[in-house]
Amino acid sequence: MQTNIMMELYKFWHQKTPYYGALALLGLMSYSAMTTKVSALQLVFEFGAVQWIVIILIAVGSAFFAMEYQNHTMLLLVYKQVKRRVIYGTKLEVILLYGVLLTVIAMLFTFVLKFLTVGQHYSWLTTQIDHRAMITVLLINVLGTLIYA
Incomplete structure (x- = not known):
């Protein structure tokens, strides 16, 4: 196995499609950061990456x-x-690993975009959403993205 x-x-990894998917994710997150007013909700939802990761996984997969x-x-x-189950199972595992990688990239790029767009205006440790720290809500959304993917 x-x-x-x-x-x-x-x-x-010897295809070009995974690299295009990661670049598309970064581009879409940047576009979302530039075209909308950055709020605490947009930060914890990773500038729309929650939606885009699933679409990119479908396309790349x-x-x-x-x-x-x-x-x-x-x-x-x-x-x-x-068994064909082994063939398709390993392909799905690779796609799952790619989803984890995209989620990590999105979370790290969220920190970069937060620094570039709002600077220190929102602190990750303040309780703004649902009486939880923003970093806690972000991690819950990351976990939800992984489950959803």
């Missing part, structure tokens, strides 16, 4: 699966593997 995941990771059929390598994988 470990060799299957390593093989799928190798194929996944479908391109990843379609690549196997376009290059006719799915037949070879089915021939080598006994």
Whole structure:
């Protein structure tokens, strides 16, 4: 199973699609930060990354699966593997890892955008939303994004 995941990771990262997905996420978050008034809610929802990560995962994941059929390598994988469940399971695990990576990138880029847009106006430790610190709400939203993805 470990060799299957390593093989799928190798194929996944040698495509251009994952890099385009990460760049699209950063671009959409930047666009959201520039076009709207930054508020505490926008900060804890990572400048809309909660919505965009799922859409990017769908696009990148479908391109990843379609690549196997376009290059006719799915037949070879089915021939080598006994169960199709293993083939599709490892591909879904790679997409899940990519979702975790996108979520971490979005959270780090949220800190950068907060610094660039509002500076020290909002503190992550103040209780503004639902009587919780903003960083706590941000981490809850990150966890929700991972579950949703």
